[in-house]
Amino acid sequence: MIQFDTVHKRFPNGTTAVHDLSLDMPEGGVTVLVGSSGCGKTTTLRMINRMVDPTSGTIRVGGRDVLEQDAAELRRSIGYVIQQSGLFPHRTVLDNIATVPLLLGWGRRKARARAAELLETVGLAADAGKRYPHQLSGGQQQRVGVARALAADPPVLLMDEPFGAVDPVVRTQLQDELLRLQRELNKTIVFVTHDIDEAVRLGDRIAVFRSGGHLVQCAEPAELLARPADGFVADFLGAERGLKLLSLTTLADVPRGPAPEGGVWTLRLDSAGAPVAWRHKDGDAADVPVRPLRDTDSLLAALDESLSAPTGLVARVDAEGRLTGVSSREDIHDGAGAAHARGRSSRGPVGAGRARAAEPQMSQPRAPSRGAPSGARGTARATKDGPQPPTDSRGQTSPRTPEGTDGTEGAGDTDAEATT
Numbered sequence: 001m002i003q004f005d006t007v008h009k010r011f012p013n014g015t016t017a018v019h020d021l022s023l024d025m026p027e028g029g030v031t032v033l034v035g036s037s038g039c040g041k042t043t044t045l046r047m048i049n050r051m052v053d054p055t056s057g058t059i060r061v062g063g064r065d066v067l068e069q070d071a072a073e074l075r076r077s078i079g080y081v082i083q084q085s086g087l088f089p090h091r092t093v094l095d096n097i098a099t100v101p102l103l104l105g106w107g108r109r110k111a112r113a114r115a116a117e118l119l120e121t122v123g124l125a126a127d128a129g130k131r132y133p134h135q136l137s138g139g140q141q142q143r144v145g146v147a148r149a150l151a152a153d154p155p156v157l158l159m160d161e162p163f164g165a166v167d168p169v170v171r172t173q174l175q176d177e178l179l180r181l182q183r184e185l186n187k188t189i190v191f192v193t194h195d196i197d198e199a200v201r202l203g204d205r206i207a208v209f210r211s212g213g214h215l216v217q218c219a220e221p222a223e224l225l226a227r228p229a230d231g232f233v234a235d236f237l238g239a240e241r242g243l244k245l246l247s248l249t250t251l252a253d254v255p256r257g258p259a260p261e262g263g264v265w266t267l268r269l270d271s272a273g274a275p276v277a278w279r280h281k282d283g284d285a286a287d288v289p290v291r292p293l294r295d296t297d298s299l300l301a302a303l304d305e306s307l308s309a310p311t312g313l314v315a316r317v318d319a320e321g322r323l324t325g326v327s328s329r330e331d332i333h334d335g336a337g338a339a340h341a342r343g344r345s346s347r348g349p350v351g352a353g354r355a356r357a358a359e360p361q362m363s364q365p366r367a368p369s370r371g372a373p374s375g376a377r378g379t380a381r382a383t384k385d386g387p388q389p390p391t392d393s394r395g396q397t398s399p400r401t402p403e404g405t406d407g408t409e410g411a412g413d414t415d416a417e418a419t420t
């Protein structure tokens with residue numbers, strides 16, 4: 001969709017912002033530009049809609065050289081979102097969103113109807129449309145900025161640090177929203193950020209720049225994390241790049257088995273079969289809340305949960321939140337090792353089952369892919385409302401349990417329960 005062919009940008013003051021950049025940005029994908037301050041990300045982005053013209057080289061959008069198109073027309077056909085939302089302060093939210101359709105001559109009624117529809121699309125209440133930008137929070141303003149960029153349904157969206165000015169919680173929400181929108185709308189998005197975690201989360205491809213406007217590497221997130229081209233990229237990705245890789249790999253392939261019977265800690269389920277907490281059998285310790293995970297959750301989330309669970313076991317649930325089995329810390333480690341091995345060895349599907357935030361997907365109980373884990377005890381306990389964890393043809397169902405957690409069945413509870 002967007003092609004840079006040996007594009008160079010040198011400003012009149014002699015600064016080279018972009019150095020002979022050749023890069024393809026695929027249709028319907030999110031290409032993230034990352035790199036330290038001043039390395040040419042924004043200039044690269046702005047050359048796509050001709051806010052900046054290149055010194056030499058060619059940029060094509062949809063196969064057409066941008067320099068052969070009228071700059072104003074080109075800009076209207078490409079959505080653009082910036083950090084401070086860039087909303088017009090004296091126009092209502094609805095009129096802000098309707099800006100481009102009005103410029104395109106849609107007529108006020110149609111433009112406003114489209115704006116109202118987009119308010120809902122970006123998760124804002126209808127009454128927000130009547131307010132002025134200063135009457136909204138920073139996160140809400142950014143949503144309006146996204147709605148405005150989408151108003152004329154452009155195939156391409158340019159986003160320059162759009163979530164840079166909001167707090168981390170809101171930032172994560174906005175990222176989730178963008179991923180959700182992108183699943184529906186399938187735009188070609190170019191996204192600039194300083195934040196490598198954001199890049200890994202959002203990008204289908206990540207382009208890493210270094211100062212002087214040099215592109216160092218462009219790859220899918222998993223490939224970048226597993227095989228950084230050089231020390232600069234490795235440093236930029238940070239010391240935890242191994243963990244970041246786990247954030248891209250789902251839990252789906254990790255074996256699960258029934259919560260073994262008996263033990264010091266009991267997994268309490270509610271009446272619908274959803275895991276609630278680990279409970280100590282003698283009541284010597286407070287309940288430890290459980291964060292149940294679905295197949296679409298990441299190995300990183302699983303590792304984290306297994307570290308905080310007193311048993312080292314992760315409770316896994318289906319799309320309705322009902323227990324489907326448990327996985328041990330060791331099996332999660334093995335899954336992590338396998339993800340890294342795939343990443344090192346080939347262009348293989350490290351992120352094939354890429355973990356995506358809040359992506360609903362049915363989680364089917366599966367037979368575990370390995371033999372009976374050490375230390376496993378017994379079979380699943382039948383619960384009043386809970387599910388029956390799966391067994392394979394060999395009856396090898398239990399995940400490996402950490403040493404010392406086998407034992408007797410836990411104390412009764414009014415809730416349904418599984419024990420370890």
Ligand SMILES: Nc1ncnc2c1ncn2[C@@H]1O[C@H](COP(=O)(O)OP(=O)(O)OP(=O)(O)O)[C@@H](O)[C@H]1O
Nearest residue numbers: 011013015016017036037038039040041042043044
């Ligand atoms: N209009 C301009 N005139 C002269 N130099 C410029 C101009 N715009 C940008 N530059 C310079 O070009 C280089 C690249 O700037 P650019 O804004 O593209 O970097 P960036 O990677 O987006 O930086 P940041 O992450 O800080 O926004 C910088 O050295 C900057 O000072």
